[in-house]
Amino acid sequence: MIKNTYFMVGPTAIPERVLHAMNKQIISHRSQEFYEIFQRLTNNLKKLFHTENDVLVLTCSGTGAMEAVIQNCFTAGDHVVVPVMGEFSERYAIMGEKYGLNVTRVNFELGETADVEEVMKHVNSETKGVLVVHNESATGVFSDIEAFGEALKDTEALLISDSVSGMGGLELKMDEWNVDVVLTSSQKALMSPPGLGFVSLSDKAWKVVNQNKNPNFYFDLVEAKKFHQLNQTPWTPAVISIIGADEALTMIIEEGLENVYRRHITNSEMVRTGVEKLGFKMFPKDLRFASPTVNTIAAPKKAKYIVNQLKEYGVIVSGGQGILGEDTFRVGTMGYVSETDISVLLYALGKIVKA
Ligand SMILES: *Cc1c(COP(=O)(O)O)cnc(C)c1O
Numbered sequence: 001m002i003k004n005t006y007f008m009v010g011p012t013a014i015p016e017r018v019l020h021a022m023n024k025q026i027i028s029h030r031s032q033e034f035y036e037i038f039q040r041l042t043n044n045l046k047k048l049f050h051t052e053n054d055v056l057v058l059t060c061s062g063t064g065a066m067e068a069v070i071q072n073c074f075t076a077g078d079h080v081v082v083p084v085m086g087e088f089s090e091r092y093a094i095m096g097e098k099y100g101l102n103v104t105r106v107n108f109e110l111g112e113t114a115d116v117e118e119v120m121k122h123v124n125s126e127t128k129g130v131l132v133v134h135n136e137s138a139t140g141v142f143s144d145i146e147a148f149g150e151a152l153k154d155t156e157a158l159l160i161s162d163s164v165s166g167m168g169g170l171e172l173k174m175d176e177w178n179v180d181v182v183l184t185s186s187q188k189a190l191m192s193p194p195g196l197g198f199v200s201l202s203d204k205a206w207k208v209v210n211q212n213k214n215p216n217f218y219f220d221l222v223e224a225k226k227f228h229q230l231n232q233t234p235w236t237p238a239v240i241s242i243i244g245a246d247e248a249l250t251m252i253i254e255e256g257l258e259n260v261y262r263r264h265i266t267n268s269e270m271v272r273t274g275v276e277k278l279g280f281k282m283f284p285k286d287l288r289f290a291s292p293t294v295n296t297i298a299a300p301k302k303a304k305y306i307v308n309q310l311k312e313y314g315v316i317v318s319g320g321q322g323i324l325g326e327d328t329f330r331v332g333t334m335g336y337v338s339e340t341d342i343s344v345l346l347y348a349l350g351k352i353v354k355a
Contacts, residue, residue: 002314005344009137009294009318009332010165011187011194014244018192021247022240029239035231037246042228044249047257048167049182049200051174056224058197059237062164062185065197066092068219069160069181073205075214076100078128081157083114086138087322092131092162110324113289114143120151127157128208135166138321140296140330141284142170149178158205164188167198168252169264169293169334180205189264189293190252191335192245195238248335264292267333267342271295274346275331278353283328293334296320303329306352313348 006013027033038057045055058065074080078101082093085108096103104122108114114132123130130152135142145161152159158180163172167182168189174182179202186196199221201209209221218235227234252260272282272290275297283296299306307319307329320328331345 004314004316005341007317007331009330012191012332012335014191015336018244018247022244026239029237037243038231041246041249044253045198049174051200053200053202054228055198055200056228057233060197061194065183065185065199066162069183070095070099071214071216071219072209072212072221073158074101074128077102079126080129080131081122081127082131083119085112085114086110086136088137089133111139111283111285113141116147116151123157129158129160131160134161134163134172135170135291135293137165137294139283140291140294141289142291145172145179146177153178165293171261186241186245189334190248192248193241195241196245264333267337268292268295270342271331271333278349295331295333296328298328300327303327309352310348315345315348
């Protein structure tokens, strides 16, 4: 018999309590029952984002939320700066280019964090936005969003942070840190089913969005905000995913945000010390910026073998991403992962190393 233990990097494992909450007949998104769920979910999301701004709910994956932000905040020709330190930050640069933005990439070596001073050298009075991935899920490295907020707060540029694999596991204080746009999605540290994007915008960002003439329809955030006031969305949302996310957010708030962040740190440290003891090296260059949600482990030429071997023990981890596919594997400590789960991972990995 094999019993599975999950360490995926998205979608991640869903708590039984959330699965049970979703196991019910569909309800209308124009019903009182739905409005109450929506209101509770979005109130909890505000706590999670550490913001007084609304957190809008979109039906799309994280990439859809990224695209919604590009469409609503910018127009072709706008200058934006994107620190590139892995696959996901690269995706934001490519997306901006597809929309005709004038994208300045600031490249960092894989495994490095985005250095604020280096990035700021490319920001000028024409710059409309700086798009920083909070937690680069390919390399397992996070960026110092607070420092970016400090550097950009008195400029015209909007600080936009993709925290898809951060939010819910790695603290981000939107208001206190002067972040203008924060986006995330349901299926990573929020331990909910895929299908929802969550986006919050500061007053500074809304001023830009309200004047933006870029055509958009499905992702029109002005429209989304109007409906949000009524605890609704303009179009039919992924109702079941919303019910699931509501339950998951309730669990997160019940555990307490500080405890949730601490659990992610403790768990990732346990993975790190454990794999180092077994002779592996972490991929991040500076462990101060090693992610508490995605642990990228170097295993030159052996990564795929290890992922497959772990599967034989029922230990489900993720392979490396893109060009890192052969040489790294990734252990998600996002969301529904406990200390005991990690002892299972280390046990299996120990056996594989011995063999
Ligand atoms: C997973 C992820 C995304 C979005 O991916 P989707 O598959 O579209 O949900 C975006 N950015 C980061 C950093 C991610 O980890």
